[in-house]
Amino acid sequence: MNFEDFIRRNLVRKATSDTELAKSLITESYKILKVIKELNPSDANATLLMRECYESFRQICEAIAVYKGYKIYSHEAITAFIAEILNEKEIAESFDRYRKIRNSINYYGTPISLAETQKALVEIPKFIDDLKKKYLFDVLRL
Template sequence: MKFQDFIESGKVRKRNPDIQLAKALAKMSGNNLAILRSMEIIDTNASFMMSAYYDALRQLLEAMAVEKGYKIYSHEAYTYFLKNVLNEDTASIKFDRFRKIRNKINYYGKPVDKETVKSCKGDVIKLVDYLKKKFKPA
C-alpha cells in the first residue's frame, strides 16, 4: 500500500497548506506530551496513557500533514505519510506499532500493561523529538 492509495480512496484529501493550523496542532501536541510526562504510569491508567501518548504523536503528524497540504482521515494513512511523503521508513514502522497497540485498546478492549507503556513512552518521546526537528513551518 502507498500514501497515494489513501488519496484515491478518499481517506486523505489534498487541501491548501495551513501553516497557522499546523503550528497550533504542533503546540497542542507538545502541551499534551508535557502533561503526560508529569503523570505516573500505573496499572489502572496504563491503557489510557498509551492511547494518550499515541494521540500526541498522531497530532504532531497531523500538523506535519496540514503543513504539506493534506487532511488525513485514517490513522493507518499516517504510517504511509511517514513512509512515502516524509521518507521516514523507521519512523513509519514505529508509528504503526503504536497504532496497533492503541487499536487493541480502543477497538478490542485489550488492556496494556504498565511496563509496555513505559517502554513505548520513551520511544514515542524520541520519535516526537526527532519529527519536531524536521517540522519547520514557514
C-alpha cells in the same frame, strides 16, 4: 496500501498548506506530552498514558501533513505518509505498531502492560522531537 491509494480512495486530500492548523496541532500535542510527563506510570493508568501518547504522536504527524498540504482522514494513511512522503520507515513502523496498540485498547478492550507503556513514554517523545526538528522547524519559528 500505498499513499497514492489513500488519495484515490479519498482518505487523503491534497490541500493548501495550513500553518495555523499545524501550529495548533503542535500545541495540543505538547500539552498532552506535558501532562503525561507529570504522571507516574502505573498499572492503573498505563492504558490511558498509552492512548494519549499515541494521540500526541498522531497530532505531530498530522501537523506535518497539513503543513505539507495534505488532509489525512485515516490513521493508516498517516503511516503511509510517514513512510512514503517523509521517507521515515522506522518511524512509520513504530507509528503503525502504536496505532494497532491504540486500536486494540479502544475497540477490543485489550489491557496494556506497564512495561509497554513505559517503552512508549520513552520512544514516542523521541520520534516527536525528531519529526519536529526535521519537518516543523519553519512552523515553530513563525
